Amino acid sequence: MPKVTLITPSKEKVILEDAIGTLMEAALDADVEGIDGDCGGVCSCSTCHVHVAPEWVERVGPPNDAEADTLEFDERTNSRSRLSCQIELKDELDGMVVEIPNSQ
Numbered sequence: 001m002p003k004v005t006l007i008t009p010s011k012e013k014v015i016l017e018d019a020i021g022t023l024m025e026a027a028l029d030a031d032v033e034g035i036d037g038d039c040g041g042v043c044s045c046s047t048c049h050v051h052v053a054p055e056w057v058e059r060v061g062p063p064n065d066a067e068a069d070t071l072e073f074d075e076r077t078n079s080r081s082r083l084s085c086q087i088e089l090k091d092e093l094d095g096m097v098v099e100i101p102n103s104q
């Protein structure tokens, strides 16, 4: 199970050890600032938006189609954007770092 680091909108570094499920679920379990997961993980709210650290973008991979459609309507979207509800925490992502953008 991977260890992941989230940098909150307040620039606080939160480290989740042995995170399971999706990144959104793990962040909600840890009550991480800036991750709300309002739609429950069905790609319709973007309240789980993260910017993947540049060195992790390739390994995390691009957004899926539904995710890309939702991100299109979020002004915080950039080339490193993902919806954390669509990131399954796998061992390959051990050490991943993401930043949580400010709320809209």
Ligand code: FES
Residues within 6 Å of the ligand: 024, 036, 037, 038, 039, 040, 041, 042, 043, 044, 045, 046, 047, 048, 049, 070, 083, 084, 085, 086
């Ligand atoms: S929880 Fe709503 S889009 Fe991820």
